[in-house]
Each structure stands twice: as C-alpha cells, then as structure tokens.
Amino acid sequence: MxxxxxxxxxxxxxxxxxxxxxxxxxxxxxxxxxxxxxxxxxxxxxxxxxxxxxxxxxxxxxxxxxxxxxxxxxxxxxxxxxxxxxxxxxxxxxxxxxxxxxxxxxxxxxxxxxxxxxxxxxxxxxxxxxxxxxxxxxxxxxxxxxxxxxxxxxxxxxxxxxxxxAYQKNLEKGLLFGPFLLDECNEIFKKKWKAESKNWKSILAKLEHASDTPENRLKKEELIRKISLAEEVLENEEG
Structure with a gap:
C-alpha cells in the first residue's frame, strides 16, 4: 500500500x-x-x-x-x-x-x-x-x-x-447493526453477524459456569439479548 x-x-x-x-x-x-x-x-x-x-x-x-x-x-x-x-x-x-x-x-x-x-x-x-x-x-x-x-x-x-x-425503523437494531447495513443485509453483513453470534454464544457458555455475580448476570442478559437480535435479523433474511 x-x-x-x-x-x-x-x-x-x-x-x-x-x-x-x-x-x-x-x-x-x-x-x-x-x-x-x-x-x-x-x-x-x-x-x-x-x-x-x-x-x-x-x-x-x-x-x-x-x-x-x-x-x-x-x-x-x-x-x-x-x-x-x-x-x-x-x-x-x-x-x-x-x-x-x-x-x-x-x-x-x-x-x-x-x-x-x-x-x-x-x-x-x-x-x-x-x-x-x-x-x-x-x-x-x-x-x-x-x-x-x-x-x-x-x-x-x-x-x-x-x-x-436514520433510526426510524428500530433504534436498538439500528445502533447495533447499522440502519443502512441492516436494510441492505448483504453477504458480508451476514457473515459478520453469524461469526459475532457464534462468539457471543461461546462467551455465554463460559459465563454459565462462572460464579453467579450481579455483574455476570448482567453480562449474560446482554449477550442473550444480542444473540436474539442477531438471530432475528439473520432469520428474516434467510426467510
């Protein structure tokens, strides 16, 4: 370069x-x-x-x-x-x-x-x-x-x-995935969020075995929410 x-x-x-x-x-x-x-x-x-x-x-x-x-x-x-x-x-x-x-x-x-x-x-x-x-x-x-x-x-x-x-449709999804990228939802976008979702799931699995502190509970909730948003977005596209 x-x-x-x-x-x-x-x-x-x-x-x-x-x-x-x-x-x-x-x-x-x-x-x-x-x-x-x-x-x-x-x-x-x-x-x-x-x-x-x-x-x-x-x-x-x-x-x-x-x-x-x-x-x-x-x-x-x-x-x-x-x-x-x-x-x-x-x-x-x-x-x-x-x-x-x-x-x-x-x-x-x-x-x-x-x-x-x-x-x-x-x-x-x-x-x-x-x-x-x-x-x-x-x-x-x-x-x-x-x-x-x-x-x-x-x-x-x-x-x-x-x-x-830019966030007329859904603020939470728009901020996480990008409102324009979400609309376009191209192959690179899908590849990125499939990989992210997989990564979040492996972190969540580790947290399941970690001590049950308020901090860990919060982390788990956040991960579950993000995984569910990613799956929703990817399923909509597949469907």
Missing amino acids: NSEKLSYRLETVTKYIPHGYRLADIGSDHAYLPCHVVQKGIVAWAVAGEVVEGPFQSAKRQVEEEGLIDQISVRKGDGLDVIEVGEVDCITIAGMGGALIASILEKGKDKLVDVKRLILQPNISAISIRVWLMENGWVLISEEIIEEDGKIYEVLVAEQGDEQS
Whole structure:
C-alpha cells in the first residue's frame, strides 16, 4: 500500500470525501490517505494528524517525498488537538476501535462546530460511534461494510442534522447493526453477524459456569439479548 494505491479499506473511506473539502485525517499513520486525495485532486489541502512519534515521522517523510508539503500539514498531537475550529470541512478517522474513535470525537467536540462531514472506519464496536453520533447531533447518511484480507470493516458517514432520522425503523437494531447495513443485509453483513453470534454464544457458555455475580448476570442478559437480535435479523433474511 502507498499513496498511489490505497488499501481497499482506505479506498472505501476516500469515496465519501466530498470534492473541494478541506480534510483532516486523524491517526494518519504514513499519511497515505491525505497524499492520495490531494494527488487525485479530490481535496486541495489536508491535515495529517498523528499522536505517535514513529508514524508522525513516517507521515512527514511521505509528504516530503511526494512533494506535497504546501498542501498537507503533518501535525503531532492527540486526536482533534491537531486542528483549529473552522480549519477543516471533513474529518476521517480510520483503523481504530469504535470506542476509541468515539472518545476522540468526544474529547475534541468543540473542534467540530464547523465540520460538515465525518467519515469513520472502526475495526470493532461501530455501535460506540453510532451512539456517540446520535447523542451529539450527527446523522448517519451512509454506511458500507467491506471485507479485505479476511477482515470485515464498516465505514460510517455522518453529517450534522436530525440524529434520529436514520433510526426510524428500530433504534436498538439500528445502533447495533447499522440502519443502512441492516436494510441492505448483504453477504458480508451476514457473515459478520453469524461469526459475532457464534462468539457471543461461546462467551455465554463460559459465563454459565462462572460464579453467579450481579455483574455476570448482567453480562449474560446482554449477550442473550444480542444473540436474539442477531438471530432475528439473520432469520428474516434467510426467510
């Protein structure tokens, strides 16, 4: 992977970046994504933010090698600390856990007032992001589920607006499975939730033999609920 040829996962993220927007890519690693979208003329200017020294240096090197130092500002800092209010229109955060992405948004939410679009790609726990978006006035406008190298990823796209509008059918299922992904219910979606359901069942089996504490009882209830939701969704589709 390089800035010329992105991974399929990052390619999918770039699809949702509107032409002409100013971009901040948070946790940019080698800055492949910002370099790619600037070279393709999708955006004229971008920030590559990285909190870890090694990837920060890699990103700086990459931007220098590509001759893009006037168009990409590589900055070291935690989450949205690397941008100023009103500096960008679109933020991408890819390749982290959903809970971490949600905490980055929460910590930096004062920076989001003028941001028009968020494109978020969690490796796990997309529900954490959907909950955060809904609690903070962001509406999901699109979702995509993809598979690359045996791993399944979800891409969530949100804009400021009526946060409830994506969840008209069923809030609980919408938050867990993704309202758009649920509607489409493609083969990758089914594969993901069959595997998740199997995993939850094996955790539940272990908990059956664990001590009967209030905490374990709660965990069991939650697992039983999630398994039943997944089975309902998958059965509806099979049927």
